Amino acid sequence: MDLGAGLRKALAKITGAAIVDEKAVAELVKELQRVLISNDVNVKLVFELSKKIQERALKEKPAGGIGAREHVVKVVYDELVALMGEKHEPKLNKQKILLLGLFGSGKTTTTAKLAKFYRDRGLSVGLICCDTYRPAAYEQVEQLAAKTGVPFYGIRGESDVKKIVKGGLEHFKEKDVVIVDSSGRDAFDGELSKELKDITDTLRPDEKFLIVSADIGQIAKKEAEEFNKVVDVTGVVVTKMDGSGKGGGALSSVAASGAKVAFIGTGEKLDDFEVFDAKKFVGRLLGFPDLEALLEKVKNAGIEEEVKAEKILEEELTIESFYEQLKATKKLGPLKSIFQMMGMVDVPKELMEQSEEKLKRYEVIISSMTKNERKDVDLVRKNRGRMERIAKGSGTSVEDVRDLIAQFEKMKKFLDAFKKNRGLRRQVERFMKGGAGKLG
């Protein structure tokens, strides 16, 4: 089970409990422990967290008129945020950035992601390949730079890192942000240590980002400490958060080492990258809506009129509104991330994978339905004759019509369940906006 699903299941022990007493809190804590430890969070950290949650949940008075359940939810949220770290505020000025880390941790990929990140924020960027160790490193950075549309500097076959850095700095002296990719090793050793010293002496980087893969879980602490001794690391980028069952372990152990998580990598594509913000991260795991991010996306896409989150939640879903909402939502980006921002995290997988083709098919099918059929899909579902008529009229098959109805019903069922839970969500959101700093 992924971390988010596990944490939500644990929280359900409280939100679904008849009364919030010692026993209910104990059950919640036990479930939390299980989930966090299976995500490779250090056992000691887990026990400290449990103790704090237990104490605060039972002894602290709920603030500002919230109920006992919301109080416990807030305590869990607060303590998870404290466990995972802080919030990074990337500087957007002229700067030099060095990326370092062991083999395959994602340095080169992150070089390109960072280049895009700063460029999208209006800064001019140059990339330097200073990996003199891996045979095809030069070509890899060159290709990634071309893909990102960012200029690249390197000296093919050169093994003196100082020479490369000097050349690169001269070449990019007009650029706002200069990003340097360095070589990895199997383990931290004297050779790597010397190489990094040579690079930092010449480059004088403002940021030294250590790249670690989420796969290593709590070992991230040891790694951060080792690298820190040689080049004091200014931030850690945790990559491969998407595929790892140890992301929580990696983040919490970086926080425990005293280093700061700056960014996280969430996939192989250049956009699968975000500034780390523990509150946002935990809020999303727990299924709180990230309304700020959603509004930003809606605004950027210029479709404020079409996406009405309120409408989705307030009005009865019909097959027409189902289609309209899917269509509008799809304009914003991958359905999965959009649903997530709305706080709808456990949406059935099928529903999130609506292709353009499928949406077109839905449109023609719906246009072949009568007004009454659109209002009440049962008329179609229970009547083979109507199904055949609609299929014929829309140039599709009975199977296609059935598929649309099945998807619609799944969504309806999901939304109904989501709405039921909404009273609680609202209270928690309102409270967090006022109390524990703004959520999201």
Ligand SMILES: Nc1nc2c(ncn2[C@@H]2O[C@H](COP(=O)(O)OP(=O)(O)OP(=O)(O)O)[C@@H](O)[C@H]2O)c(=O)[nH]1
């Ligand atoms: N799923 C996923 N894959 C990633 C992510 N970041 C990097 N990768 C993949 O991890 C592999 C290694 O990435 P690189 O960027 O080449 O790693 P590196 O640290 O430069 O490796 P060396 O130069 O050999 O030390 C590649 O296949 C990347 O596509 C991520 O956030 N998610």
Ligand SMILES: [Mg+2]
């Ligand atoms: Mg590399």
